[in-house]
Amino acid sequence: MATGTDLDRTDSAILRLLTKDAWLSNKQIAAAVGLAPSSCHERVKSLRARGVLLGAHAEVNLEAIGFALEAVLFVQLGKLEVEVVDDFVGSTATLPEVRHVFLVSGRSDLIVDVVVRDMQHLKAIISEHFNRHDVVLRVETSVVFDSRHQHVMPPP
Amino acid sequence: MATGTDLDRTDSAILRLLTKDAWLSNKQIAAAVGLAPSSCHERVKSLRARGVLLGAHAEVNLEAIGFALEAVLFVQLGKLEVEVVDDFVGSTATLPEVRHVFLVSGRSDLIVDVVVRDMQHLKAIISEHFNRHDVVLRVETSVVFDSRHQHVMPPP
DNA sequence: ATTGAAAGACCTTGGCG
DNA sequence: CGCCAAGGTCTTTCAAT
Numbered sequence: 001m002a003t004g005t006d007l008d009r010t011d012s013a014i015l016r017l018l019t020k021d022a023w024l025s026n027k028q029i030a031a032a033v034g035l036a037p038s039s040c041h042e043r044v045k046s047l048r049a050r051g052v053l054l055g056a057h058a059e060v061n062l063e064a065i066g067f068a069l070e071a072v073l074f075v076q077l078g079k080l081e082v083e084v085v086d087d088f089v090g091s092t093a094t095l096p097e098v099r100h101v102f103l104v105s106g107r108s109d110l111i112v113d114v115v116v117r118d119m120q121h122l123k124a125i126i127s128e129h130f131n132r133h134d135v136v137l138r139v140e141t142s143v144v145f146d147s148r149h150q151h152v153m154p155p156p
Numbered sequence: 157m158a159t160g161t162d163l164d165r166t167d168s169a170i171l172r173l174l175t176k177d178a179w180l181s182n183k184q185i186a187a188a189v190g191l192a193p194s195s196c197h198e199r200v201k202s203l204r205a206r207g208v209l210l211g212a213h214a215e216v217n218l219e220a221i222g223f224a225l226e227a228v229l230f231v232q233l234g235k236l237e238v239e240v241v242d243d244f245v246g247s248t249a250t251l252p253e254v255r256h257v258f259l260v261s262g263r264s265d266l267i268v269d270v271v272v273r274d275m276q277h278l279k280a281i282i283s284e285h286f287n288r289h290d291v292v293l294r295v296e297t298s299v300v301f302d303s304r305h306q307h308v309m310p311p312p
Numbered sequence: 313a314t315t316g317a318a319a320g321a322c323c324t325t326g327g328c329g
Numbered sequence: 330c331g332c333c334a335a336g337g338t339c340t341t342t343c344a345a346t
Contacts, residue, residue, distance in 0.1 A: 004222050018214035022178045027339065039314050041341065054215040057307040058174035064208050066160050067310060072260055072267060093304040100256070100305050102269070104228055106298035111228060111267075113258070115310065142262035148249040149256050151213040154223060154271065182323065195331045197324070315346080322339070329332080 005050050007156075010035065014043055015053065016153040022056035059151075067115045070144035071122055075110035075130060076137040085109075088135045097125055108140070113147075161206050163312070166191065170199055171209065172309040178212035215307075223271045226300035227278055231266035231286060232293045241265075244291045253281055264296070269303075 007015070013033045017024055024032075030040035047053040077085060085103075092112060093101045100113040116122045122141070130139045163171070169189045173180055180188075186196035203209040233241060241259075248268060249257045256269040272278045278297070286295045 005220050007221055015214070015216050019216055020213070022212035022214040025339070026341090036315055037340080038316075038342085042313080045341095050220070052217050052220050054217050056178035056212050056214045057176070058171070058178045058212045059210040060171050060175055060309060061208050061210050062310070064161050064206075065163055070258075072258055089302070089304070093306060096308055096310045098306055100269075101303065102226075102228055102298075102300050103302040104298035104300050106296065108298070111298075113256075140262065142258075142260040142264075142267075144258050144260050146245070146259040147256065148245070150249060150254055152252060153216060154218070154252045181321095183321085192332050193322085194324075194333075198330080201324095313346100315344105317344100318342090320339105320341085322337105324337085325335090327333095329330105 005052055007052070011043060011047060011052075012153065012156055014040070014047065018044075018053070018056070019151050019153050062115050067117055069118055069122060070113070070115050070147055072142045072144060073110075073112040073114065073126070073130065074108040074140040074142070075112060076107075076139075077109040077135045078137050079135075080109070084135055088133055092129070095125065095129060097121070113144075161208055163208070165312075167199060167203060167208075168309065168312055170196070170203065174200075174209070174212070175307050175309050218271050223273055225274055225278060226269070226271050226303055228298045228300060229266075229268040229270065229282070229286065230264040230296040230298070231268060232263075232295075233265040233291045234293045235291075236265070240291055244289055248285070251281065251285060253277070269300075 010033050014029055017029055017032055026041050026044065027037050030037040033040065035043070044053065089101060089103055089110065092098060092110070097114045097116050098112060099115055102111040103109065104111055114122070114125060116125065126139055126141065130136050166189050170185055173185050173188055182197050182200065183193050186193040189196065200209065245257060245259055245266065248254060248266070253270045253272050254268060255271055258267040259265065260267055270278070270281060272281065282295055282297065286292050
């Protein structure tokens, strides 16, 4: 499944365009990469079928709808039993306030990016989810002053 | 600009659907939320105009195209002069390998999520970008074993 | 792999409840 | 606000190259 699919310059261009704006029409992409609409359509279908192009997601301005606080949680876990850890990671990753979960090496075991309404909301998540599980040894919280997310393809 | 826009149940439903799959057709969304296509189209246009719906981005399987290594960098900065820091954050956020940058309180000042080809690539970024700037006091690197990103709307 | 043509589906607007 | 209807545009398929 992790087999390296080879992309030619046209595939890369298509992916780059769609990564920037998934709402581009097929006609627009075709024009941008210098292909007929039908050929471009084939390319996109193939990229989807090969599992390179996974889907598309709208970007919502969470701040504008009342989610004004973002935080990063550094979680240290106890006795790393694979199954228990995986369960906890899974349940964490599906909390609606959670945007990203990283299982990492180093000082912390889990890094969790959350977007919440306010401090009270943040406190609730930490105490009701993280401090409730025995796997969790300690949670360190950092407030996010500014966060930037990039939607670009890395260069070949 | 950070004024809370109020969303009714229908707007929320639309955002939730598009967050999950930005390639849903207007007709599909309309059916799902129980509106006529034209009404649904109006809603989406309004959400865009109000700055709630910012855009859409395709999700690419980076692993499948040779970007097999992900890491989180914890960066400590020196003397926090706003201008210098902002410049560095900006230049960091636009590196093609960088997916997310968080400016945070706490032990680190910057948390950077990068996706790279391999260890050599990672080393190159750290030594050529981070260790080149005087603002950077220290970089701690964590390898990402597993990362999950969620594309859902938080509940009202 | 790429193309053009054709059919059908969809988006999009404007006028009206 | 929401709906219907109509025109214009785009997607999607397919046979041919």
